[in-house]
Amino acid sequence: RKEVEQDPGPFNVPEGATVAFNCTYSNSASQSFFWYRQDCRKEPKLLMSVYSSGNEDGRFTAQLNRASQYISLLIRDSKLSDSATYLCVVIHNNAGNMLTFGGGTRLMVKP
């Protein structure tokens, strides 16, 4: 079983739709969580951190569920420019604070 698992998609949604991605992690000692965004043929870039209390940044909301060991990303009012691959990233102490990346979920927003 992979340490960090994501549905690869693609998720095809119309502009203006709300879309949500989940990411599950296997190590209960994981303590830091992030979403990165990667555009086609580009490098990953940090989108947002995920806090225990949940956090929001404009149209983007990230949630953490420690009991079920998953994090989520909700995108409201999707824009064409949101089309990208979204990478779930987890850090756990017993891996020397190394980041573990999920395989990514591809989102395609259509007009």
Next chain:
Amino acid sequence: DVKVTQSSRYLVKRTGEKVFLECVQDMDHENMFWYRQDPGLGLRLIYFSYDVKMKEKGDIPEGYSVSREKKERFSLILESASTNQTSMYLCASSPGGTNEKLLFGSGTQLSVL
């Protein structure tokens, strides 16, 4: 504008060649990393370094080595390239004390024929 620069965007090499991938960052970051990214496998850590002349193996170090002679530069070396090393290679850096906010270079797509 702060950045991580990788020397080549595309590279084509032959099996058995020695390959050098260079990475330079201008942010005075302590930590530097080399990943490879393959479809269906995500990003996998090859090697990392927390300081000059220091290196640590990541998850998939076999067939690779690294060099960090200066703080700003972290080189990945393929001693004898093989076709299964065809991949996208991504260099990243982060400030000392945290790996949370990695800043990536634009990547090198290496093809080994």
